[in-house]
Amino acid sequence: MTEWLVRHFVRNFTDTADPVVRTRYGQFAGIVGIVCNVLLCMAKGAIGVLAGSVSIVADAVNNLSDAASNIVSLLGFKLASRPADPEHPYGHGRYEYLAGLVVAALVLAIGINLVGSSIEKILHPTPVEFNAVLVAILTLSIVVKLWMAAFNRSIGRRIGSETLEATAVDSRNDVISTSAVLLSAVVAHVADIQLDGIVGAAVGLFIVWSGIGLVRDTVNPLLGQAPSPELVEHIRAKIMSYPGVLGTHDLMVHDYGPGRQFASAHVEMAAEADPLESHDLIDNIEQDFKNDDGLVVTLHYDPIVTDDPTVANMRNWIDQAVKIIDPRITIHDLRCVPGPTHTNVIFDCVRPTDLPLSEDALRRRVSDIVRDHYPRTIPKITIDESYVSSAQ
The missing domain is CATH 1.20.1510.10 (Cation efflux protein transmembrane domain)
Known part of the structure; x- marks a missing residue:
């Protein structure tokens, strides 16, 4: 009926x-x-x-x-x-x-x-x-x-x-x-x-x-409740489905009523690629979200060095190593600034909202993990808060 x-x-x-x-x-x-x-x-x-x-x-x-x-x-x-x-x-x-x-x-x-x-x-x-x-x-x-x-x-x-x-x-x-x-x-x-x-x-x-x-x-x-895990995963999977996208992070979703959601995220792409082509791809992703999902998405381009195996291996190792603290912790935007006596390793670390460790305590733990494995480095860590479901 x-x-x-x-x-x-x-x-x-x-x-x-x-x-x-x-x-x-x-x-x-x-x-x-x-x-x-x-x-x-x-x-x-x-x-x-x-x-x-x-x-x-x-x-x-x-x-x-x-x-x-x-x-x-x-x-x-x-x-x-x-x-x-x-x-x-x-x-x-x-x-x-x-x-x-x-x-x-x-x-x-x-x-x-x-x-x-x-x-x-x-x-x-x-x-x-x-x-x-x-x-x-x-x-x-x-x-x-x-x-x-x-x-x-x-x-x-x-x-x-x-x-x-x-x-x-x-x-x-x-x-x-x-x-x-x-x-x-x-x-x-x-x-x-x-x-x-x-x-x-x-x-x-x-x-x-x-x-x-x-x-x-x-x-x-x-x-302002966190977006559903299903929506978070849909946005992540859709961004990652485009060729040339290496990763995504810092997702935020703002809800102004049913059918009126806005989102922003960072998209990692190869730093060696043509920036005009990378910008064009990001524009296409944003437009596809609007056409397919009715979702207004703003994406920020993060260039990632891919032709230096030392940096790539370090990024992958640290990303896995920090999960000893909590499996939900991730890192992003890692870059290295070498010097005559040490190398500054600069990256962001995403802290789950309900993690018992404070920002300073987490920063110290991660820094110790990095320096134990890479003793000639000085980690420069920015702690990011997660604004989406912990199921991400």
Whole structure:
């Protein structure tokens, strides 16, 4: 059904890389959510009041808040689609992340409110009226919410949206909470055991726990989380696939919202090659990233001496030797400046963010390793921090 809806209501639905199409997906998902949640709220609110069930009324309020979350998502996609301006040259894509954070906060608030009202019902229990209409409404709600969870998850993954992924989790929580409400009503009717308040509290605690996780997931991109190992490896492998590229390092990826990522990296190429040809190749790599991946990449050219076997052997040996400290450590930009009494060996060393050694301690360790093997050298080491996943 999701595919049928997308085909009929999202124009150019196959071009998910287009920001305009991506916005259409988000807005369509928001409208579907608003309609479904408002109808469920009205139906469950009415049956909850008539049955005297705090858990059903709370479930109806939950649907109303879900509709508010859908409105927030709709607004987030609309604001995120605004073009760049002089004050925001990278666009407004992070509005979508903010919308996801608001949705997560609403989920958390709903859980806290449900726990409070359920505790009141535990302290002052009242019987819940049971009838076929109640069972039908709650069962219908479970079916609709199952479909909404699958619908939002499918579209969220299709366009890479944290906001819709959060909405899908919220719908899944609704399935669990409504199922628990229905179960407590059946138990109360069959065994005359009043579980309404207890079930409501348990569901509320689960929603609080889920809300905390959603807040964490939506805050991470706003704080500047490391790019995924898959993206890091894709960028590295693509750069290395071009003839003449010897290595790449100092990769940085900046996320200004879904579909608005910028990256920079250094590319090592033979110093003996024609610099105009090397520059032309770098331009082609940057353009290919933009055309193929929608990723704006800026590359810096690092010339590497390849016709001196002594320097090449030293670079390879040091690069392997430093891995005794930590397998993730790498070196780059090595060059030698020989003198009458010693040779300055100048290079950069990439320090993983979570390495226990400080910059100075790492510099001393690496320097000792180099001088033990090459006693007539003086290492001049610059410590670089890694700004990408340690899985690189």
